Amino acid sequence: MLLIGNGRVISRDSDNLYLENGCVAITDDQIEQVGTTEEMKQKYPEAEFIDVKGKVIMPGFVNMHNHIYSTFARGLSINGYHPQNFMDILRDQWWRIDGTLTLQDSYHSATTAYVDCIKNGVTTVFDHHASYGEVAGSLGMLSQAADELGVRTCLCYEVSDRNGEAQMKAAVKENADFIKTASKRTDDMQKAMMGLHASFTLSDASLELCAANKPADVGYHIHIAEGMADVHDSLEKYGKPVVNRLFDFGILGEKSMAGHCIYISPREMELIKETNTMVVTNPESNMGNAVGCPPAMHMFNEYKIMMGLGTDGYTQDMTETYKVANIIHKHHLGDPNAAWSEVPQMLFDNNPKMANRYFEKPLGVLKAGAAADVIVLDYQAPTPLTEANINSHILFGMTGRCVTDTIINGQIRMRNRELVGVDEAKIWAEGQAQGQDLWQRINS
Incomplete structure (x- = not known):
């Protein structure tokens, strides 16, 4: 004892x-x-x-939406990178990074990220991974790192059509394989979800394939309406809002989690509430990407949606996210009373409740x-x-x-x-070497 x-x-x-x-x-x-x-x-x-x-x-602390693969972006300068909008950021930075990541990159980005979690008091992490440079086995690399560092984690892989059908199918298989692996564990330390990038990079056929490879007791982890491109794509291609499209495919539900939800309508909020879908807001990332402020106070107070906080890979420090979430809504709404009670409830009450839709012990x-x-x-x-x-x-x-x-x-x-029990200096040194190697490959 x-x-x-x-x-x-x-x-x-x-x-x-x-x-x-x-x-x-x-x-x-x-x-x-x-x-x-x-x-x-x-x-x-x-x-x-x-x-x-x-x-x-x-x-x-519990972090409900993270991107461990973004670890090696810290300090990175990409040749010719000068984004003008969110799509430029996705295409020219994040998709370029994850399109280069190997299994070794994934492993070392995870060990350094989990070390940083421990140092910041984050004991549970829900991660959304992408490494299209090498898909198969990548969640296993994160799982191995989590076991070595002892951090409680729920993993998924970001399925997307952006790299072609073969890579999309590989991503679905990576999710399905890890879901099976996680389901066999008895230690309540690792769980799995079916990861989806966003509606605008997923065809109907891809969504159907994901559903066919997902057990009923596992939900989806997806970005929703983080930028206007997602909104326009769904309306133009499918004649319906993003949330309605996902609802039609059975993607919403109490085990599913929607990141961001910046540009959604009241009716979409109703669908999220009616299906008991979880929503995670990521204030630092939203401000950094200049994508806007979600109607989080409206979703929280008017629709009583189960809402939590994540870092979106911006940091491993949940107190940073708490501070920014407290002020972004005051600034956005011009209301000094906004977020005083809602944000701490998201962080200290809802994040654990959401995590306990997967993990057993409170x-x-x-x-x-x-x-x-x-x-x-x-x-x-x-x-x-x-x-x-x-x-x-x-x-x-x-x-x-x-x-x-x-x-x-x-x-x-x-x-x-x-x-305790790990060589921290070795982890940092190997991580820095791997990060430098990744930078050279990205800019070559």
Whole structure:
């Protein structure tokens, strides 16, 4: 048994939300109990005790939409790249990158990304992968990296027609193969979805092939109306909005997740709500790509859609996303009251609820029976930290780099900012070498 105590516990359990001198007791891969440090030490005197010396103890963060393959884009300069719109960004940067990625690129981008997740207190990641330079076995590379680093993850491969029929079919098979592999696991650490790029790069025949290769208990992970090209394509080719088209193919549903949803109509929102489809908004990416701000507050408040937050590969730090999500909607709506309650609910309540549509043990909460995903943050509050102002302290005072300790599935993955059980220096060195090699291939 492991005790993590002498800290300020933010449990996210409504019955025991905040403990000034709290302690989390862990047995194997789940939380045994949460209480005061004195209570836990008296009850479990033989347990190993980690004294966090007044730091903050919280559940690990959940990232509901990521692109690990974008890791090696950091610092990359592509010859002749000067985008004028979102389609230029997709075609000339991201599709050029993923069209070059090999299995080794995928593996090393994943090891470095998962290290960064651990360092930022992200314990669960839903990833949307693409590596059309080498498709077969690529999800296996991400899976291997996740196992080596111990990060809980749900993977899928981005099916698209953009590289021709053969590559599309290879992508469908990669999804189908990994779905079978993940279904055989018993450790609740890896799950799978059927990944789709976006409506405008998928024909009816491709969508039918995906459906034919997807089990009923697995949903889709797709980008919806991230840019106007998606909207125009669906209206011009199929005579219907994007969400309506996907609804007709049975793609919506409680196990399916829609990224972005920037340009959708009220009727499309109704379809998303009626089908209990999850929506993930990615504020930093949307601003960086200049694609606009989604009607997230409208979807959240008026339609009661299950909405969460993702990074879209922009960062591995969910506190960054929290900060940007808080201000983008205030700025967009001209309303200083917007997003105060909605965004923290997305991050701290909905992200775990969405993830638990796949993973079995409760995530995002410190209570008996929940997954033992616990992080410790070094944060000195200049004002009182209370049950009533927890979210404000996280929003304005904490960053991912405040994290000193990360425990995932009951295993200590980082202690005092040093990774446990892996050679971190080796991972970074190999990643940098692989990234440099990828850059040369992209610009050759």
